[in-house]
Amino acid sequence: MKRLNGIRLPKSKRAQNKQITVLPLPKLIRIPMLMHMGEPCVPCVEPDEYVYVGQEIGRAESDKAVPIHSSVSGNVSVISEYSLPDGTKVPAVEIIPDGLQVIHPDCIPPKISNQKELADAARKSGCVGLGGSGDLTYQKFSRSEKMNILVLNGAECECFLSTDLRQMLENAEQIISGAAMIQKIMKIKEVLIGVQSNQPAAIQVLTQAAEKQKGITVCPLPPLYPQGEKKVLVFHTTGLVVPEGQEPEDIGVLVLNVSTCAFLYQYAQTGIPLVERVVTVDGNAVPKACNLQVPVGTPIIDVLSYASCELDLVKEIYSGGAMTGVCYPAFRASVVKPQNGLVAMKTVSKRKAPTDCIRCGKCLSACPMNLMPTEIDRSYQKRDVAALTDLHTGLCMNCGCCTYVCPANRPLSETIQQAKLLLSNA
Amino acid sequence: MHKLHIESAPHTHGNASASSMMLLVIIALLPAAITGIFNYGTQAAMLLFVSVGSAFVTEALMTLIFRHRMTVRDLSAVVTGLILGMLLPPDLEPWKAALGSVLAIAIKQFFGGIGKNPVNPAGIAWIFLLIMNYQEMTTWRIPGTGELTRVTPLMSGGATYWDLILGNCASYIGTGCAAALLLGAVFLCLTGIISPVTPLSFLGSFALLTWIGGFDVPGQLLSGCILLAACFMASDFTTTPFTLAGKCVFGIGCGVLTFFIRHYGGYPEGAVFAVVVMNLLTPKLNRLTRRRPFGAAAKQKKRKEKKKKAVSEAA
DSSP, rough: OOOOBBBOOOOOOOOTTTTEEEEOOOOEEESOOOOSSSOOOOEOOOOOOOOOOEEEEEEESSSTOOEOOOSOOOOEEEEEEEEEEOOOEEEEEHHHHHHHBBBBOOOOOOOOOSSSHHHHHHHHHOOOOOOTTOOOOHHHOOOOOOOOOEEEEEOSSSSSSHHHHHHHHSSHHHHHHHHHHHHTTTTOOOEEEEETTTOOOHHHHHHHHHHTSSEEEEEEEOSBOOOHHHHHHHHHHOOOOOOOOOOGGGGEEEEEEEHHHHHHHHHHHHHSSSSSEEEEESSSTOOOOOOEEEEEEEHHHHHHTTTTTTTOOOOOOSSTTTTTTTOSSSOOOOOOOOEEEEEESSSSOOOOOOOOOOOOOHHHOOOTTTOOOHHHHHHHHTTTTHHHHTGGGGGGGOHHHHHHHHHTTOOHHHHHHHHHHHHHHH | OOOOOOSSSOOOOOOOOOOHHHHHHHHHHHHHHHHHHHTHHHHHHHHHHHHHHHHHHHHHHHHHTTTTTOOGOOOHHHHHHHHHHTTTTTSSOOOHHHHHHHHHHHHHTTTSTEEEEEESSHHHHHHHHHHHHHHHHEEOOOOOOOOEEOHHHHHHSSSSHHHHHHHHHSOOOTSSHHHHHHHHHHHHHTTSSSTTHHHHHHHHHHHHHHHHHTTTTTHHHHHHHHHHIIIIIIOTTSSSSSHHHHHHHHHHHHHHHHHHHHHSSSSOOOOHHHHHHHHHHHHHHHHHHHOOTTTTTHHHHHHHHHHHHHHHOOO
16 A cells, blocks of 8 residues: 655654653642633633532533533632633633542433434533544534544654553553444444554554454554644555545544543543543653643643753743644643643754755655645745645645755745635635 | 743754755765776866865855855855866866856856756756867876877777776766766665656666667666766756656656767767756646645546536536
């Protein structure tokens, strides 16, 4: 089978052999009301109100939102303003944990017997894509009537990150049970789990766990970046091509992250909504890279301090891996639902000044989508909308490969995002 | 708390730079250049030094005059000077070599500097020198004996294959030793600087035509400038297509042109001419061989849809 282009990243997963450890409860939890792709929730608790673990504190008022739940039990101290990394201001509920972690009495296992109930349950659980995207999981279940294949994403090809890898190694049974559950409810024939071939331990553990189940196979993926991007993943596992402007769900392929799958299984068993997640803490300012299980809304300072990071030396912090991570403008931020990494650097990855394109074509052979980044760059400089459309600029998924390989240090992927913006406004 | 640095992703870079790529090209050219110096002595070394040095100085001066960004540090001028120097006969007067280098860099800078020149600067300068000094540019010296000749092995076929491979024949400074050139080309392919597609399609199509025409295939491949042109000029970044299909068509075009110029043209050598002619087709080739992005609708379908739309609108 043809392989899509990609790049080889240097080995950087320092935390890949570190077991998931539980972070002690912080003194304060600050839960922003927007942690998913979509619209913010509305706080539905008052200051001084006592909340339980799993109690709804942010109501989803539109289809583009899922409810947000308290990750601790304790008193709400204040509803404050929180600025997201992109500058948007949203309300945030601040809670002072009492350390008892009392679970809300409404948290009972849901009844799931068909696709609609599964979508409703996924919505009620506040589930979002745990692989970093923050997509609303329930929308995937309700997008198409008939799904043929379920693809589980265990690629995690980014620098630093090892949360999905640890989930696969430590919670393989849950992942497989979750897959079997979804397979049964949605009457899916085939389940494929994509794992990079340079993680043989994870492949072995999953294959062993899947032996008892029918129709679940583990697919090794090439050790390239990006593999976790859904179109690339779907192609490398199923061989199907997702047409431009469509989602994998439109061609009958349901894509879920392995951690999301494990969470859905836990939710079906316990009824406790999405209130905690695993985060890889790494970066050259963090002496002890680790995988931490943290309550959603934990301030990043607490997470970094636990990993004995010297906060005074930190110059740059980003959420996610080195290829797609988003920088935090300030230390006042919390761990959010889709966040799989927290990277603190004491060196600033200052880019060299871009020089003229030497037309070496390295970006062409790096682009997984077979685009022509340098041509898009040129057309964007001329603001040539017709040429940009012709070059299928909209297919770019912002993986950053072109910028990574460019010998002239051109910010190609950034330019392509601007070109996309130009196209959407034209 | 102190302020944090913000930048857009990716936060890491592959560390490839234009100068490191050019440095690798220079390293790949060195074996052939050194065998040239070994064969022709200090005269050849002097000529190479003059062509490289004048290219370097011209680049520096031109960037100052045109207020372009200072690009001497990317070493592209050194590559141009070195390739031109390797395409000169050892007995050429040094000022002519310098003139060629100045011309090569000037043409590049007139078009806006690195990455913007339409034709290979060394190639166009070499053609200029050939036309200007036809006598001198077509007089070679036999290594060892020091005898002057106007006949190369390409024309006479008077050298064994081993002579051609090891560079024991009358040739330009850097084109005699086929083994050294191929060594450099393999090095560039292995380090990922050039794609083997262009040299292979160039040499392949040329070999095929030579075989059909009933000429001596290995002799034709190993002599003349064809190896230098195929491995180092036809694989230049700026002036050749960057799509795989484009590279392939480019190489085949070069091979065919070289064959016809060699056997039916008035000049003894055709490879450099072929490369420069094909350079002019590069923008068109890039456009014609555009890749279909992953998941994008096939172009023909689109046209059909457009036609359908036009028909339905007309109706």
